[in-house]
Amino acid sequence: MTTNQKLFERAQQFIPGGVNSPVRAFRSVGGTPRFLTRGKGPRVWDVEGKEYIDYVCSWGPLLHGHAHPSVIQAVQASVERGLSFGAPTALEVEMAEKLTQLLPSLEMVRLTSSGTEATMSAIRLARGFTGRNLIVKFEGCYHGHGDALLVKAGSGALTFGQPDSGGIPAELAAQTLVLEYNHMGQLEELFSTRGNQIAAVIVEPVAGNMNMVLPRPGFLSKLRELTTAHGSVLIFDEVMTGFRVALGGAQSLYGIRPDLTTLGKVIGGGMPLAAFGGRRDIMEYLAPLGPVYQAGTLSGNPVAVTAGLVNLHLACADGLYERLGEMTRTLTEGIVEVGRDAGYPMSTCSLGGMFGLYFREKLPNTLTEVMESDRFAFNAFFQGMLDEGIYFAPSAFEAGFVSTVHTSLELDQTLSAAERVFKQLR
Numbered sequence: 001m002t003t004n005q006k007l008f009e010r011a012q013q014f015i016p017g018g019v020n021s022p023v024r025a026f027r028s029v030g031g032t033p034r035f036l037t038r039g040k041g042p043r044v045w046d047v048e049g050k051e052y053i054d055y056v057c058s059w060g061p062l063l064h065g066h067a068h069p070s071v072i073q074a075v076q077a078s079v080e081r082g083l084s085f086g087a088p089t090a091l092e093v094e095m096a097e098k099l100t101q102l103l104p105s106l107e108m109v110r111l112t113s114s115g116t117e118a119t120m121s122a123i124r125l126a127r128g129f130t131g132r133n134l135i136v137k138f139e140g141c142y143h144g145h146g147d148a149l150l151v152k153a154g155s156g157a158l159t160f161g162q163p164d165s166g167g168i169p170a171e172l173a174a175q176t177l178v179l180e181y182n183h184m185g186q187l188e189e190l191f192s193t194r195g196n197q198i199a200a201v202i203v204e205p206v207a208g209n210m211n212m213v214l215p216r217p218g219f220l221s222k223l224r225e226l227t228t229a230h231g232s233v234l235i236f237d238e239v240m241t242g243f244r245v246a247l248g249g250a251q252s253l254y255g256i257r258p259d260l261t262t263l264g265k266v267i268g269g270g271m272p273l274a275a276f277g278g279r280r281d282i283m284e285y286l287a288p289l290g291p292v293y294q295a296g297t298l299s300g301n302p303v304a305v306t307a308g309l310v311n312l313h314l315a316c317a318d319g320l321y322e323r324l325g326e327m328t329r330t331l332t333e334g335i336v337e338v339g340r341d342a343g344y345p346m347s348t349c350s351l352g353g354m355f356g357l358y359f360r361e362k363l364p365n366t367l368t369e370v371m372e373s374d375r376f377a378f379n380a381f382f383q384g385m386l387d388e389g390i391y392f393a394p395s396a397f398e399a400g401f402v403s404t405v406h407t408s409l410e411l412d413q414t415l416s417a418a419e420r421v422f423k424q425l426r
């Protein structure tokens with residue numbers, strides 16, 4: 001057995017499935033997860049010393065790659081000053097000011113430790129604010145593993161065929177109404193019959209947990225129009241897209257001002273940090289100002305906030321997202337070209353440093369269309385690329401990520417690997 005296999009065997013004795021988050025288990029693609037020991041820039045190394053070009057980037061947070069020197073230096077200095085205080089710090093104030101400045105829809109913000117906490121808290125807040133119970137989400141969107149949101153969910157839940165998790169009371173799941181992503185007719189119909197009972201609509205403005213699905217023109221503005229008309233709270237879940245697709249998030253690209261926004265991933269730069277924020281009148285419903293309780297021992301952790309602030313500072317460099325977007329497009333369009341030349345129907349989309357790659361002729365608009373893509377072809381491609389030292393997400397239902405430190409060297413190596421892999425697959 002290889003060292004990765006031995007470790008996986010050991011892990012499975014004591015950790016369910018051998019992993020601490022299901023998507024890491026390689027179940028849908030087969031084979032053994034790689035146990036990683038080190039990352040630098042756009043690359044990671046496993047316990048066997050094998051090197052990979054990384055397009056997972058810790059599932060999105062590493063906008064500037066692994067162990068960026070500025071992030072590491074700041075984190076080391078922060079660690080020296082203490083790991084956690086459970087009391088307010090100046091750093092939190094700086095982070096709140098930065099987030100509200102970069103995302104104008106955030107008038108106030110609260111920090112949490114994970115995206116799940118952020119979305120769960122935003123939902124509770126919306127219910128407390130409106131005095132209503134119903135929430136609306138979309139098929140294939142994933143908003144973390146809070147009970148109310150694990151209904152027709154994407155990401156690992158979708159990958160392993162468990163979009164509706166066990167352990168969630170039917171009465172609670174019944175409070176979550178699920179519509180097809182990008183389906184404006186369904187939205188209009190629902191709001192016309194139950195609009196005054198809907199506390200919130202939560203949406204990934206660009207869906208990244210069923211591969212990557214772009215919003216159809218008019219979809220997000222329809223959401224804005226209907227929620228405003230019916231007094232429901234519009235929540236953009238930008239845990240993945242925030243500071244990943246653009247400096248102002250997806251909301252800046254599509255020109256929509258949500259009532260609440262959830263953030264995570266990039267704002268922590270690889271450390272556990274997330275946030276939710278939005279309209280002042282809604283945020284003031286939070287304890288200790290208002291009746292909606294929300295808390296966290298490690299919320300606003302100084303080391304995590306330090307890493308996040310450096311990440312955001314680096315993200316503000318002039319032209320950064322344009323360069324990143326160009327790099328990502330070159331990569332994915334290159335792969336699609338090579339794949340098509342080898343006879344595979346393929347399509348791709350990308351925004352900033354986030355991309356979708358499909359073994360399907362046309363880009364999908366809905367989960368049903370995503371499911372029509374050729375998973376077997378994806379799995380074979382994934383395995384071939386992994387052997388070549390290219391690390392994509394081990395699922396056909398996850399978005400991919402390019403960092404600002406991926407260069408044309410990594411792109412060229414990836415495209416050459418793809419040519420070899422497609423040749424073998426033919």
Ligand SMILES: Cc1ncc(COP(=O)(O)O)c(C=O)c1O
Pocket residue numbers: 113114115116117119142143144145204208209237238239240264265274
């Ligand atoms: C859009 C979105 N929302 C929420 C979450 C939950 O974040 P976390 O894994 O930090 O709990 C994720 C990722 O897991 C996500 O992609």
Ligand SMILES: N[C@H](C=O)CCC(=O)O
Pocket residue numbers: 021022023024059142155156208209240398
């Ligand atoms: N798709 C998920 C988040 O965006 C992947 C991270 C995880 O669940 O471990």
